[in-house]
Amino acid sequence: MSDLANRLINFNKTRLANVLQYKYDAMAENIFRFYRGTCHIFYENLQKIKNIPKSPLTWICGDLHLENFGSYKADNKLVYFDLNDFDECIKAPALWEVLRLITSIFIAFISLDIDQDQAVNLATLFIKTYSLTLARGKAVSIEPRTAKGIVCQFLKGADKNSYKDILAKRTKTKHNKVIFSLKHERHFQLDKKLKEQLIEHMTKWIRLNNNSPYNYEVKDAIFRLAGTGSIGVKRYLFLLKSTKSKDDYLLIDMKQALPSSLQPFLRNRQPEWQSDAERVIAIQQRMQNMSSSMLSTSEFQNDHYVMQELQPVKDTLKFKMIKDQYRHLYQVIDDMAVLTASSQIRSGGTDGSATIDELKAFGNSKDWQDEILMCAIQLAAIVKQDYKQYLKDYRRGAFNQET
Structure with a gap:
């Protein structure tokens, strides 16, 4: 080798x-x-x-x-x-x-x-x-x-683009309920117990976090594969439905934050972040003109995560x-x-x-x-x-x- x-x-x-x-x-x-x-x-x-x-x-x-x-x-x-x-x-x-x-x-x-x-x-x-x-x-x-x-x-x-477009690609209707489609090449089914724990965690996040959406409840969760360098980190996608409007949905991405791979090569002093998720969000907010919707942090089972809305307009230039x-x-x-x-x-x-x-x-x-x-x-x-x-x-x- x-x-x-x-x-x-x-x-x-x-x-x-x-x-x-x-x-x-x-x-x-x-x-x-x-x-x-x-x-x-x-x-x-x-x-x-x-x-x-x-x-x-x-x-x-x-x-x-x-x-x-x-x-x-x-x-x-x-x-x-x-x-x-x-x-x-x-x-x-x-x-x-x-x-x-x-x-x-x-x-x-x-x-x-x-x-x-x-x-x-x-x-x-x-x-x-x-x-x-x-x-x-x-x-x-x-x-x-x-x-x-x-x-x-x-x-x-x-x-x-609209949420109709993104929902059409990522969800299906089963027994009159909208859920994630596992036919999407980057969606993977979660272990039943882990899924229950994640939904409970997201429900609490919605209730307690100031950056979370109001009047929404969790309807489904899957493991999400995305990017190239980040493949292998823990990453989940949640389907949220409005409790006030019939066809109003949101998708929330929850991505594990790991230490920067540049850190070993730097001698200059870095701020003492509470977590790598805090580091990512703090620097992103400094560098971008305006930050994306619902950008926030979360801790789940001793891992730290970056939370943000998965938007129908968010895309990279290929x-x-x-x-x-x-x-x-x-x-x-x-x-x-x-x-x-x-x-x-x-x-x-x-x-x-x-x-x-x-x-x-x-x-x-x-x-x-x-x-x-x-x-x-x-x-x-x-x-x-x-x-x-x-x-x-x-x-x-x-x-x-x-x-």
Whole structure:
């Protein structure tokens, strides 16, 4: 067994073994899914790169890649396009976020079979726009009225979605009752006792938590599979029905929060969070312009969870759908650079992170820009080697899970 296989198995040993095979299978699909599923490996490899320029400490989502931007409806009922995955969030050098993102450009273009010279052009664009946005020192948000190009189309389409759409995909009617459908490929039946305990827990959460919906009762619960890197964490989905309205339903996602995989590589002091769920929510609220609906924490059987509404409008921008529309990629990458810098500006000056003035000075500096591009190229080459080794190990059965 290779060193890479040992590192992956060791990292995932605390995950749920009965679903972990889905993660290993997903990572074998293509190099981009492998990249998504190996955030911890990326930061292990990052320590091997000797010429990374110094950068201010900022709040980062930690796992920023091309498909960790998406749409969601905030508490103010508007739909936004923004960073949308904060499992790994932490206070770290600003350029770690940039490196994770621009490396993903190179990896995505390998997956989509797009020329790497074009990847260099887009990575350069991201760096330029990111630095310019920092230099201005003003955070920007993107919603349907301000979005351009394909992101505008994406948000307008998302805004038209409804709970009828999401219920049609995820539920069925049995004996005149709406319940979850187990035909959905990412729904898994729960053990009867665990299901009862979860429903009891959710009922209590609705009653006691200030961020929970009022006048709703729990109708069903299932285990939910989602993402790539997070496959194997405990994750549940609840179907809630209004006690006041006949056809009014809500879906609540309950996702286990684990320590950030970046933590072992950082020496700077972090806040003393009460739990990793609190860390995720606190940093998400700092970095996003507006946070998603019902964002909250919960503790169940000694594990901590992030709670939020699973919305019909919440979705990630899939790059496969714009593979043949390369000109649109320029606007999308430009938007992502603006949002990345904006998230750091918005959260600047809190708990020891760089102030806006410090970020502006860094944005105005040109010393780091060429170097960071070369670092990303080096990291992309390492990912290619790792993926090649992963496929060898995978085909030899190194990741086969006993079920």
